[in-house]
Amino acid sequence: FCKNLLRQADVPTADFQVFRDADDAMRYIKGRFPGEHDRCPVVVKADGLAAGKGVLVCRRRNEALEAIDRIARDMEFGEAGAQMIIEERLEGQEASVLAITDGRTIVPLPPAQDHKPAHDGDKGPNTGGMGAYCPTPIVDDALLAWIEEHVLIPTIHAMKRNRKPYRGVLYAGLMLTPQSGTKVLEYNCRFGDPECQPMLMRLQSDIMDLLEGTVDQALDQIDPPVWDPRPATCVVMASKGYPGDYSKGSPITGIEAADALPDVKVFHAGTKLVGDKIVNDGGRVLGVTALGDSISKAKLNAYTAVQKIRWAGAWCRKDISDKALAYLEKQATEH
Missing domain, CATH: 3.30.1490.20 (ATP-grasp fold, A domain)
Structure with a gap:
């Protein structure tokens, strides 16, 4: 489709x-x-x-x-x-651009970058996403405007022409290729996981205003969302064996200590409460998310929180947001 x-x-x-x-x-x-x-x-x-x-x-x-x-x-x-x-197969940098639409008005959200492969350096099998950061510098304002004009708007118009008008979240997974420009890999009709976590860490206005405006077809009447200027990074902690078969039921410690750090929030995914203990109950277990004054500081804050959390077989990628740091370093040397 x-x-x-x-x-x-x-x-x-x-x-x-x-x-x-x-x-x-x-x-x-x-x-x-x-x-x-x-x-x-x-x-x-x-x-x-x-x-x-x-x-x-x-x-x-x-x-x-x-x-x-x-x-x-x-x-x-x-x-x-x-x-x-x-x-x-397309080669290049991946980016996620999410938007909220009521079928007439489109509100693009800040671009993010997911990390799909399981292991550092984008090695290993694909996963649901091992971490993300937002905003990503590889999608600048000019490219975001191009994506709105050439990707999001034509898609919404085509849905309307097909008598299937679309309201909700539109999540475009994109590949930024050096040879042939920006191409759409996929659409999802939901927020991205883990892109949503760093995005919501930065959202300072009420998300319910956006969601109600979408339902009521009134996005053109509400104030644009307000964002914390600081970037955010989310590191996914996973169960041993993921994305293949994985073990469940190990008690998790350190979540409260991680959550107590400044500008940190631990989002639960594959967890379960057994008695008074939280145990792992899925492949991707926690999304440890932090704000920082720069992408490198957000990364440091997130991994500092990750180090507080323990369970048998827990693992994560160690390089979430490194692509952004490499991109910024390259830009600095070129200018």
Whole structure:
């Protein structure tokens, strides 16, 4: 649905093909990449909802064929894999631009950057997101205005033309490619997790005003949201084994100590109260989020809080927001 809508709305996105049959998908890959060891820069996606894990990034032909097997034959993602999309793999920086719309007015929110791969340096399998920071310097004001004009507005107009007017949160996952500009990877009709956490840390006005304005089709009548000028960073703490099979039920300590630090908030995700103890009960367990006077200070504050929290097998990425710091350093040397 999303890819067809993007094509209809003339919104830039990766070239793609849709398949319901594993054999057809295999033939397509073998036809495009006839050599057994050919480079095969594609992404194979389960078309349905798969908790952010149904996207398999491939580099070689055998990886693409294995991805098709996992999605369509092994049904690793259940019914989400009944239909799959094979699209060109885009290279560049990812960014998340969220907006709230009542179907007539669009209120873009500050851009954020998620970290999907499990391990430092963007290595390992995709996850639901291992951390985020907001705002991201890779989306400046000029690019944000371009995204509003060429991505968000055409999408809302296309929905209206299709007699399916959209009201709510529109979350565009974007790839900023050096070769072909900004392209849409996906849309979600919800806030991003973990992008939402640093965004809400910065929101100083009442989010209910935005949500009620959306429901009442009155976004043009409310004051724009007010943001803390300081950036925020969220570090996701996960259970051992995630994004694969993981253990549950380990008591968590240190949440109160982390929450007591200035400008820190610990958001719960995969937790459960057993008696008077909080235990881990999911893959992504906590979103440890902090404000700071700079991105590096927000990172330091978040990881200082992370160090207070313990449970058996807890882990996190250590490099959340480093891409922003590298980008800012490069900009400084170029100017």
